[in-house]
Structures are given as C-alpha cells and as structure tokens.
Amino acid sequence: MAKRLIPCLNRVLVEKIVPPSKTTAGILLPEKSSKLNSGKVIAVGPGARDNSGNTIPVGVKEGDTVLxxxxxxxxxxxxEKEYHLFRDEDILGTLHD
Structure with missing residues (x-):
C-alpha cells in the first residue's frame, strides 16, 4: 500500500523532472545543455488563510508542470520516489507547450 502525502496550507508536492543525459541515438548531453529546473505537481494543499480566516487558494493544480x-x-x-515540498509563492511559474 503506497502512502499519499497531502500538503498542509499553501504547500505544493512536486516531482522534479530530470532531463535526459543522452539522446535516443546514444549521444551524451552536457549537464548544462537543458538545465531547466522544472517539476510536475503531484499534490497541493488547501491554501493559506488570510487575517479574516478566508482560504487563499494555491495558484497551481495537480498535473501542472512548474518552474x-x-x-x-x-x-x-x-x-522509492523522491519529491520536494515548496510553498506556493516559491514556485516561479507554470510551463505550457
């Protein structure tokens, strides 16, 4: 049985996307060639609360690719998997094709 982590408040659980180290033809790529620090959102918390107690929703959703x-x-x-927790305001943006 796999455990599922639901982040608290305005935190976002992200699985980092690791760029390929070589092409399909087997050519090794330099480490810096496609270094875009991105990840896939796995889970989001319900959001932070303002001074009045109202929930401020998280700006990303599950499945988004984020910078x-x-x-x-x-x-x-x-x-066996490694994830990272970020606060919503620490995420720089979403990536679209």
Missing part, C-alpha cells in the same frame, strides 16, 4: 527555484524546497522520500 522551480534553483534552491529551496524540502526533500521528501515516499517509498
């Missing part, structure tokens, strides 16, 4: 800061977040290991 992450170079540093920060809290590393979380669930089973």
């Amino acid at each position: 992450l800061p170079e540093y920060g977040g809290t590393e979380v290991k669930l089973g």
